[in-house]
Amino acid sequence: MATEATGEAEAAVGMPQLDFSTWPNQIFWLLVTLVVIYFVLSRIALPRIGAVLADRKSAITNDIAAAEELKQRAVAAEKAYNDALATARTEAAKIVAAAKAEIQKDLDAASAAADAEIAVKAAESEKTIAAIRDGAASAVAEVARDTARELVAALGGAVDAKTVTAAVSARLKG
Numbered sequence: 001m002a003t004e005a006t007g008e009a010e011a012a013v014g015m016p017q018l019d020f021s022t023w024p025n026q027i028f029w030l031l032v033t034l035v036v037i038y039f040v041l042s043r044i045a046l047p048r049i050g051a052v053l054a055d056r057k058s059a060i061t062n063d064i065a066a067a068e069e070l071k072q073r074a075v076a077a078e079k080a081y082n083d084a085l086a087t088a089r090t091e092a093a094k095i096v097a098a099a100k101a102e103i104q105k106d107l108d109a110a111s112a113a114a115d116a117e118i119a120v121k122a123a124e125s126e127k128t129i130a131a132i133r134d135g136a137a138s139a140v141a142e143v144a145r146d147t148a149r150e151l152v153a154a155l156g157g158a159v160d161a162k163t164v165t166a167a168v169s170a171r172l173k174g
Contacts, residue, residue, distance in 0.1 A: 145168045
């Protein structure tokens with residue numbers, strides 16, 4: 001029966017955590033556990049976590065400094081690129097201007113040579129035209145003399161070569 005009474009007492013109590021007779025024992029072990037957890041955390045875990053946090057902060061600071069340095073280099077590289085581009089554009093403009101000047105010089109020389117050739121050909125043409133004009137005038141004068149002689153002869157007059165030549169020359173002169 002004693003075992004039955006003990007079993008009933010245990011069954012009547014219910015959960016052991018709610019049994020007031022075991023509370024001092026439970027509070028003792030709770031305090032021991034909390035002290036152990038505190039020492040484990042303060043001596044082992046938290047220093048390691050602090051070291052990791054310090055390392056991360058140091059790495060972040062170094063990365064930010066490196067990023068700033070790289071940014072400065074990028075700005076300097078961009079400035080150098082823009083300066084080189086401006087210099088290249090200036091040089092290109094100078095080369096274009098020199099090429100235009102050289103082309104204009106060659107064009108002026110070719111134009112002067114063409115003008116001189118045209119002047120020579122025009123002078124030759126004028127000489128040829130003058131020769132043709134002189135030849136035509138003398139041919140017209142000769143045809144006019146021959147025609148005048150023939151007309152005078154056909155009309156029954158005496159043909160005097162000097163008179164016919166003088167009359168034709170006077171008429172041709174105006």
